[in-house]
Amino acid sequence: MYASEESWREVDAYxxxxxxxxxxxxxxxxxxxxxxxxPRGEVSPVQGGLLSLLCRTAGATRVLEFGTLAGYSTIxxxxxxGEGGRVTTLELTEQNAAIAxxxxxxxxxxxxxxxxxxxxxxxxxxxxxxxxxxxxxxxIDADKPSNPVYLRAALALTRPGSLIVIDNVVRNGAVTDPxxxxxxxxxxxxxxxxxxxxxxxxxTALQTVGVKGWDGFTLIRRRA
Ligand code: DHB
Ligand code: MG
Numbered sequence: 001m002y003a004s005e006e007s008w009r010e011v012d013a014y015x016x017x018x019x020x021x022x023x024x025x026x027x028x029x030x031x032x033x034x035x036x037x038x039p040r041g042e043v044s045p046v047q048g049g050l051l052s053l054l055c056r057t058a059g060a061t062r063v064l065e066f067g068t069l070a071g072y073s074t075i076x077x078x079x080x081x082g083e084g085g086r087v088t089t090l091e092l093t094e095q096n097a098a099i100a101x102x103x104x105x106x107x108x109x110x111x112x113x114x115x116x117x118x119x120x121x122x123x124x125x126x127x128x129x130x131x132x133x134x135x136x137x138x139x140i141d142a143d144k145p146s147n148p149v150y151l152r153a154a155l156a157l158t159r160p161g162s163l164i165v166i167d168n169v170v171r172n173g174a175v176t177d178p179x180x181x182x183x184x185x186x187x188x189x190x191x192x193x194x195x196x197x198x199x200x201x202x203x204t205a206l207q208t209v210g211v212k213g214w215d216g217f218t219l220i221r222r223r224a
Pocket of ligand 2: 041042043141167168
């Protein structure tokens with residue numbers, strides 16, 4: 001016996017209203033997502049709450065995000081790092097970055113967030129070459145075919161103890177198909193294989209249901 005998608009959504013809305021009610025800035029950031037290149041791509045309110053809680057639990061003050069869109073998850077993490085913290089977020093398009101800038105301003109965190117424009121793989125490579133101080137927390141949530149590239153970059157930009165979270169690793173169950181021709185699913189599967197083959201990483205994955213349907217996160221801790 002399993003419940004319908006409608007009841008997952010109801011439960012999600014109930015949890016969100018009860019535990020992680022959005023303020024006006026978050027609500028506006030979510031609404032503005034409709035004007036980005038990926039409407040409704042942002043994490044759900046309870047997922048934003050999870051990112052915040054993980055950042056705070058890790059004591060993260062330096063956060064790196066792959067994929068900004070309207071800056072919804074960026075706001076959650078920027079609030080979690082506190083006034084002295086920094087979030088660097090990588091965004092492909094100026095259209096999305098302009099929307100995100102307004103949202104970050106409205107949320108009162110623009111001064112602690114830097115949006116770096118352009119293909120994230122290239123931007124991350126420049127951060128590596130610049131000898132950027134390690135990040136405490138990385139959220140990978142950009143184009144899915146590039147997940148293995150983003151994971152490799154994240155490993156070059158973190159330290160033992162850092163956490164890395166990858167969004168959208170379930171995709172309605174498609175992740176289990178070894179013969180998939182969907183480059184997004186292939187990107188997820190390759191990243192998972194790379195994690196499994198790396199003895200320096202401790203990782204798990206969680207399926208989620210809710211307002212974004214059936215999807216999930218991979219959570220990774222660098223032990224070395
Ligand atoms: C898609 C991307 C996301 O990051 C997400 O959370 C949901 C959907 C997409 O590419 O369709
Ligand atoms: Mg996502």
